[in-house]
Amino acid sequence: MKRSIVLIISIIATVIVGSIVYVIVNSSQPQSITFQFDPQIDSVTIGNDNDTAIAKVKNNQTVELQKGDYTYTPTGTYIDTKKTAFSVESSASTIVVPVTYTAAHLDTLAKEAEMAIAKQLTATYPAQMKGYEITNLTIFSDGKWGGVVLTPVGMDITAPVNYYRILIQPSGDSWKLNGKPQSILTIHTNQGVSSSILKKVNDLSPVSS
């Protein structure tokens, strides 16, 4: 009887100890983290939770990281070097680093785009554009899309009315219109464009900052 109890207790203890060892070993195993990004980004620097750089990776490069909290900072021409936090869990994963240009570069792109867009609007809507002007032209963070707000000439900025928004996109070295000016852009007015991009255009203010 006593021997049976000792045997059962031994089995239970072995299972518990084994489980604890497995969890400890498994959690201390480094995980493969792959970084992917567009060619506009030269490299990405990985920092630990003490803000110390521990690795620098190129596109599609994999690093082994222990479970924990980290940051990554992209570098490249005109790339915003803002730190982004990420966590490594108990499995391998891929992190896609989005292209985010600096505000100064986006402003430059917007200035370059404005002339081309104004020209296209006047050519496409010659009669309407006599009464409208561009009050807000914004290029979004990755430089792949932008939005324009057209307001009636002389509109009272304290009570904006009859303004319309239009999506723009790069075309070669210039920019082109996507769809028609609308009060609100939707996946029905701009087919094939994601609603998250359209929301950015819809959120543009009719009053220039």
Add this chain to the structure above:
Amino acid sequence: MYNNRLSIAKTLIMLFFIVVVIVIAIALYFGITRSGTAKVSIVVAPADATVLVDGHKVSGDHVYLTEGEHTYLVSRDDFRSYGDSIDVSTDDSSEQYISAALVASNDTGREYAASVPDEYSAVLEVGGTEAQKRGEAYAKQHPITTKLPYTNPLFTIGYKSDQSQPDSDEIILTIRAVSVYRDNAINQIENWGYNPADFNIEFINEENPFL
């Protein structure tokens, strides 16, 4: 005496097995013939009207139909015939109906219809259940409709079916607002947790010079 009892017992056991075999055979027959079908209840007024499903006369208060669209015609002397179709689903656990309340075409029909009010009430009850089912399915497909119509002093948000796509269940959100409050209506849709860009939106009385 003993032999007699034994013989009765044998007969009873035999009878029991025969009944079991018959029950199994019936269950198998219905299992095979009704597999892939759904029970569709028939509720018509007057209750003695003739019901044709896919051109075949059916009797009783229900029929088993295969998944898909089926046409039916309900007719009776002194009443106008009524025809429609039903889209039968074998996945639908709730009851499905063929229902029709025939309209009298002459005084004889009107007199008869007045004499069977319970039969017409039964059809109305089924109509209410079906309408509720349709409403629940619609709300599941377009959850924003549960918030609509929405009215405040600045704007009204409603919805209508998209007539340009009659074969689909797409909807168009309609916004009635003066220009200065259009963005307020859009913000209201965002406040409900939706991205307005995901919808087909129509501003009532908008005169967009660029379109």
